[in-house]
Amino acid sequence: EAGVTQFPSHSVIEKGQTVTLRCDPISGHDNLYWYRRVMGKEIKFLLHFVKESKQDESGMPNNRFLAERTGGTYSTLKVQPAELEDSGVYFCASSRLSWGEQYFGPGTRLTVT
Amino acid sequence: AQSVTQPDIHITVSEGASLELRCNYSYGATPYLFWYVQSPGQGLQLLLKYFSGDTLVQGIKGFEAEFKRSQSSFNLRKPSVHWSDAAEYFCAVGAPSGTYKYIFGTGTRLKVLA
Numbered sequence: 568e569a570g571v572t573q574f575p576s577h578s579v580i581e582k583g584q585t586v587t588l589r590c591d592p593i594s595g596h597d598n599l600y601w602y603r604r605v606m607g608k609e610i611k612f613l614l615h616f617v618k619e620s621k622q623d624e625s626g627m628p629n630n631r632f633l634a635e636r637t638g639g640t641y642s643t644l645k646v647q648p649a650e651l652e653d654s655g656v657y658f659c660a661s662s663r664l665s666w667g668e669q670y671f672g673p674g675t676r677l678t679v680t
Numbered sequence: 681a682q683s684v685t686q687p688d689i690h691i692t693v694s695e696g697a698s699l700e701l702r703c704n705y706s707y708g709a710t711p712y713l714f715w716y717v718q719s720p721g722q723g724l725q726l727l728l729k730y731f732s733g734d735t736l737v738q739g740i741k742g743f744e745a746e747f748k749r750s751q752s753s754f755n756l757r758k759p760s761v762h763w764s765d766a767a768e769y770f771c772a773v774g775a776p777s778g779t780y781k782y783i784f785g786t787g788t789r790l791k792v793l794a
Contacts, residue, residue, distance in 0.1 A: 570723075582783075600782075602784075607786075609684075609784045610770065610772075610782075611784070612782065615780060615781060622780075623777075623781060625698075626781065631779045639690045642761070653696065655756075658723070658725075662780075666775075668714065669774075669782060670726070671723050671725075673723035674723055
């Protein structure tokens, strides 16, 4: 069984540009989560999808962040326009059950210069 | 407010020595508890989890953790550390209902001396 995959592994963009991160969950996992780790800080929750619906988006920092999960399969997280403080590692996770253990991807390291 | 504290940012141990990584949480009820490990260049890998039942939980790679309700702790232990255990370790709590997001500690970076 393939694990959670994320693309790209690393992205370097300039302030004001747009970046789109992609996450492919484990097949059959209806639940998909996005988290972010800013350097030196804890990993923080961004949002939770159940299939294509946003179950909880309480962690989204502001309206420059847009997450989608069309068709309930893969998800994208777009940052537009990117700011310096958006730099960090963005993790995606998936789970079969809402309360079940979450399986994490390798993360996308975003650097905004 | 819900929170997880990992008081040790860095820990250094010699190979073959025992290890204990501390984790304390603040939560309204008994949460689900997890330990994850992130090796260099890798994603987060689940070491072990506690949902209910026996408070001593066995995980992969020879790790175990003990849930102590009275101390709100879920410390991770390993009797003999291997050089390949050098990594960053994260404690996390999750809710059994309602919001299912995990709350993470800041992580403990483990260095193993040969």
